Amino acid sequence: MLSTRPRHWLLLALSGLLLFASDTRAAGNQRQLKPQEQKVIDYLVKDWGQDFSVTSVDIAMNAVKVQPSEETRFRIGSYIKVHPELHEVIRRWGWITLVLTPDEKLIARALINAERENKPAPGIAELAKAVTVDEAQVKRGLSMLERYEVLRKETSAGQTSYRVMPHYIKWEPRLDFVFHKVSLDDGRQFNTN
Amino acid sequence: MLLVSSKLANERVMIDDSSPEGTARIHLVFDKGKLISQDPASTVFFLGGG
Numbered sequence: 404m405l406s407t408r409p410r411h412w413l414l415l416a417l418s419g420l421l422l423f424a425s426d427t428r429a430a431g432n433q434r435q436l437k438p439q440e441q442k443v444i445d446y447l448v449k450d451w452g453q454d455f456s457v458t459s460v461d462i463a464m465n466a467v468k469v470q471p472s473e474e475t476r477f478r479i480g481s482y483i484k485v486h487p488e489l490h491e492v493i494r495r496w497g498w499i500t501l502v503l504t505p506d507e508k509l510i511a512r513a514l515i516n517a518e519r520e521n522k523p524a525p526g527i528a529e530l531a532k533a534v535t536v537d538e539a540q541v542k543r544g545l546s547m548l549e550r551y552e553v554l555r556k557e558t559s560a561g562q563t564s565y566r567v568m569p570h571y572i573k574w575e576p577r578l579d580f581v582f583h584k585v586s587l588d589d590g591r592q593f594n595t596n
Numbered sequence: 597m598l599l600v601s602s603k604l605a606n607e608r609v610m611i612d613d614s615s616p617e618g619t620a621r622i623h624l625v626f627d628k629g630k631l632i633s634q635d636p637a638s639t640v641f642f643l644g645g646g
Contacts, residue, residue: 454599505612509619516618534617584612587604592638595599 421512422430439469440479444562447501452494460592461504462584466592473543476502477550484551488503496596498578509534510544511553515567519576524564604628 434442446463450456460479468473480502487493493501503511513533517524525533530541544563546556553563571579583595600609606628613622624641625633635642 450614454603498644508600509621510616512614535621578616582612583618585599586610586612588608 411537422516436478436482439467440475440482442467442470444482445480447483448490451490455595457492457496457500457596459500459504459582460502462592462594470584473547477547480551481576498594499551500582500594503547503580504544505582505584506534506536506540506546507544508582511548512580512586514554514565515571515574515579516576517578518567523567535540559582601629627643 405461434475443460443463446467447458447460450458450463460476464471464476464479480498483489483493483502484498486499510530513525513530527538527541527545530545531538533569534541536544545554545556549556549557549565552568554567557564557566585595586592599616604626608628609626611622611624613624614620615622620636622639623633623635624631624639631641
C-alpha cells in the first residue's frame, strides 16, 4: 500500500504536466482572431469553392476593406494554417496557396528553383529583378516567408542569405507556389486553381 | 478557361498569372470569352480542344 502511493502521485503529476503541455500548445495554435480578421475568414469560407475559387487572404482583406497590414495578414494566414477543418479548399490546395501573395510566391519560387538547380541563392537585387518588384518589397516578402517557415535565414561572415526549408524543395516542380488571379470589371477579384 | 467561356462569357476578364517554370509574370485580358491581349506577347496560351 505504502509502496504504491508514490507511484500514484507520480502518475498524477505526469498527467497534470501533460494536460498543461497540451493546453499550452493549443493556446499557441488557437489564435484568437480580432473581429476584422474574423470578417476576412468568413468572407473566404463563403467564397472558396465558388467559381473554382481558391481566393487568397490579401484579396479577401481588400474585398472586405480591412486596412492593409502585414501583421493582420500573417495572423489570418496563421489561423488558416492551423485550421484546415475550416474548408475543403485548405485541405485540397494547402494553406500556402491561400496565405501568400503572388509576389511572395514568386520570391519563394526563385529561391527554390535556384536551389533545385544547385545555383547560388539569388540576392535581394537579383530577386527584385526576377520578380519585378523593388528591394523593399523583396525584404518584406522574405520576412513573411521566414515567418511562415518556408525559408530559413542564414548569416555567415556578416552576409545574410535565405535557404528554402527541405520540405518545399521536394514539392512537385511547376505545381508549387502558383497563382491565377482573376479580376472582373465590377471590381470582384478571386484566385482560381 | 472554363469560367471565361461559360459563366464569365459576357464579361471582361483579366488574369494575372506567371510562367510555372520561372518568375515571369503573365497578364491576359479576355473580352466576351475571347483573348484580346497578352503580355508578354510571346505567351503560349493553350485554348484546349483535341
